[in-house]
Amino acid sequence: MSETWGSGRRAWVVWSIAIAAYFLAVFNRSSLAVAGLLAADRFGISAAQLATFTTLQLVVYAGMQIPVGILVDRFGPRSVMLSGMIVISLAQAGFALADSYPVALLARVFVGVGDSMTFICLLRIVAAWFTPRRIPLMTTLSGTLGQLGSIVAAIPMTWALGNLGWTKAYLVAAAAGPVVAVLGLFLLHDAPGKSHVRGVSKTMREVIGGIAESWRHPGTRLGFWMHFTTPFSSNVLGLLWGLPFFVRGELRTDGEAGVLLTLMTVTAMVVGPVLGWAIGREPWHRSTLALWIIGATVTMWTVVLLWPGEAPLGLLIVLVMVVGAGGPASMIGFDIARTSNPGHRLASASGIVNQGGFIASLVLVLSIGWMLDWRTPGSGSAYTVSAFRWAMSLQYVLWAVGLVQIVRYRRRARAVISRASLTPVTGQP
Numbered sequence: 001m002s003e004t005w006g007s008g009r010r011a012w013v014v015w016s017i018a019i020a021a022y023f024l025a026v027f028n029r030s031s032l033a034v035a036g037l038l039a040a041d042r043f044g045i046s047a048a049q050l051a052t053f054t055t056l057q058l059v060v061y062a063g064m065q066i067p068v069g070i071l072v073d074r075f076g077p078r079s080v081m082l083s084g085m086i087v088i089s090l091a092q093a094g095f096a097l098a099d100s101y102p103v104a105l106l107a108r109v110f111v112g113v114g115d116s117m118t119f120i121c122l123l124r125i126v127a128a129w130f131t132p133r134r135i136p137l138m139t140t141l142s143g144t145l146g147q148l149g150s151i152v153a154a155i156p157m158t159w160a161l162g163n164l165g166w167t168k169a170y171l172v173a174a175a176a177g178p179v180v181a182v183l184g185l186f187l188l189h190d191a192p193g194k195s196h197v198r199g200v201s202k203t204m205r206e207v208i209g210g211i212a213e214s215w216r217h218p219g220t221r222l223g224f225w226m227h228f229t230t231p232f233s234s235n236v237l238g239l240l241w242g243l244p245f246f247v248r249g250e251l252r253t254d255g256e257a258g259v260l261l262t263l264m265t266v267t268a269m270v271v272g273p274v275l276g277w278a279i280g281r282e283p284w285h286r287s288t289l290a291l292w293i294i295g296a297t298v299t300m301w302t303v304v305l306l307w308p309g310e311a312p313l314g315l316l317i318v319l320v321m322v323v324g325a326g327g328p329a330s331m332i333g334f335d336i337a338r339t340s341n342p343g344h345r346l347a348s349a350s351g352i353v354n355q356g357g358f359i360a361s362l363v364l365v366l367s368i369g370w371m372l373d374w375r376t377p378g379s380g381s382a383y384t385v386s387a388f389r390w391a392m393s394l395q396y397v398l399w400a401v402g403l404v405q406i407v408r409y410r411r412r413a414r415a416v417i418s419r420a421s422l423t424p425v426t427g428q429p
């Protein structure tokens, strides 16, 4: 066992705490999804005001990525992650007690701030505690396990809201953060043998210079565009438009739509570790794998959108399974950024990459809403099949931009990265 990485058991303990923190962040991020109607009643707000909660949370998350990356490179993942846990819990407690829309909105902003402080730390911890050969698998596995938080948020939160009421349900959700933070205080270390790994103090000019240097590397840009292009389709279905699309756009029942969305999440959970294993074995072909997944997604959407009348259920099942692979495929972007940047800039580079998918998803969530309003006669939400075909076709714009950029930066990245430097050393654990 190399001394650079953690001894087996210790690495798993540290990773488990980091996973618990990420799981909680995703849980809190998703905890409003099942409370939409209650929130509308409690604050007396419209559908558009309700959607503002989600939009604002995504904007804050994406906007915080670079500052958080800089903080992690400077102060280490442990400090930032534990602070994030406390911010999320305080914000969620504020949301539990909020009795007006502006206060609730402010609380959701801080849920977004705390949330944004978690995932990049997890990536840094994985990179510090596991061998290079294991990092791709552990990274995709981490993404997959964290996403469980959104499934778990749906079931206990629905129960808690129904049985405990708004305030107690959100206070209970808030209470989990301090528990993980206290465990983290004792058990979470930035690297083997070091509770803190601090970067050197830098002037603002040096910090900006570091970010610019990361961004200039074609591997970071390739990672960004990969993260931009792979997950937006599953994100928009999962976050907002999946149920309306299947029910109004494909004339399926609510039950069938629910099963399709669940199948999408289950597929992502199965595909994640398989992809992690594959990119660990064949790092040179990481971008090829992502391109295949994007190609399959574009093909399936094209078949569904061109299908005369509503698509058969079997076809929609294949669609959600292919689209579901996009979430884990986005993790390939982080792996490319990791192998393209020095360790002291790893978190900043991950922050740059992590913005991609959130920006694309946000743009698509909003533009689908505008397109549906434009293509639906009169006002209201009686969206037609044809309006949904127009709206879902907006994805082609994002795929076109993303694919052009991936092909450009893949060529440039391959020109500066040596294949031998990526090949895993055989015999390493």
Ligand SMILES: N[C@@H](Cc1c[nH]cn1)C(=O)NCC(=O)O
Pocket (backbone or CB within 6 Å): 026, 119, 143, 144, 146, 147, 231, 268, 272, 327, 328, 330, 331, 354, 357
């Ligand atoms: N694309 C996600 C992670 C993922 C893994 N499997 C499905 N999705 C991502 O970038 N996550 C960042 C975060 O904060 O959740």
